[in-house]
Amino acid sequence: MKIVVCLKEVVDSTADLALGKVSDALFQKGLIYQVNPADRQAMAEALAVKTQGQSVEITVVSVGPRQVEEYLREALAMGADSAWRIWDADFINLDSLSKARLLAAAISLIGPDLVLTGVRSLDNASGQVGPALAALLNLPCVCQTTGFQVESDQKNVTVTRNAGRGIRERLLCSLPAVLTVEASLKDAPYPSMEKLVASQSAVIRQVDPVDLGIAPVQLKNRVYSIKGPVFPRPRVKKVVAPDSSLPAFYRIPALLQGGIAKRRGRLLQGSQQEMIDQMFDLLVQEKILKIAPGRQEKAE
Secondary structure, eight states: OEEEEEEOEEEOTTSOOOOOOOSSSOOOTTOOEEEOHHHHHHHHHHHHHHTTTOOOEEEEEEESOGGGHHHHHHHHHHTOSEEEEEOOTTOOSOOHHHHHHHHHHHHHHHOOSEEEEESOOSSSOOOOHHHHHHHHHTOOEEEEEEEEEEOTTSSEEEEEEEEETTEEEEEEEESSEEEEEOOOSOOOOOOOHHHHHHHTTSOOEEEOHHHHTOOHHHHHOOSOOOOOOOOOOOOOOOOOOOOTTSOHHHHHHHHHHHTOOOOOOOOOOSOHHHHHHHHHHHHHHTTSSOOOTTOHHHHO
């Protein structure tokens, strides 16, 4: 059985950093980095499958400069069998779709039975790479995975996922498949010093878009780009002034509670396409998405 784990290097969120906008891209020079916690959790889950006695070959793949080899070598010391690094000098501020294209091309060459990624990264937190990767590979995808068990026939996997509001779902998914793993308190095993030393001489395969059969123009057509941090503002709500004849200790709580609305949750049910339609309608109703003029007729 072959398992591919996608690792990403992110900024260490525990570091004391200043905040400021210097350009339309995230400023990353001189920052402290670490492996994305959700990706590290995916690595821990892959190693757990390997320690169950099954014949498992783990390959770690990452898109990044030479410094990401430090994390790839750490993964090799933990128990991974091989490592791939995808990079080119022209890679500047790749979006999620471009990264998914690069990863999908490399993974298709490896031919795994299971692909594990983190559910989202600490920096952009878009959560789009995993589902986009599954779409490009034409594989089923289960998101928000909190645990899984590969069946003895190695043709199916039983997945436990977080459905929100404290609800957990158990699904039976056919292999090959893509799972996006949530970060948890369980961590990957710490490698021994002997394995860390041995990993320094391990060969990491480096590939570029040409090796993967991807034209550079495909990576320049960005679906979206980061325009800078925007802090959300609460929506203005009208508050009815309490009766002035009431004592102050009655009027003050009434003023504080008058503009607070209770959060309402909604669980989507139905087939995959029905839930997609429900989610789209909900985002439009909440004014998170706006339909451009002239597109309403096409959408209907």
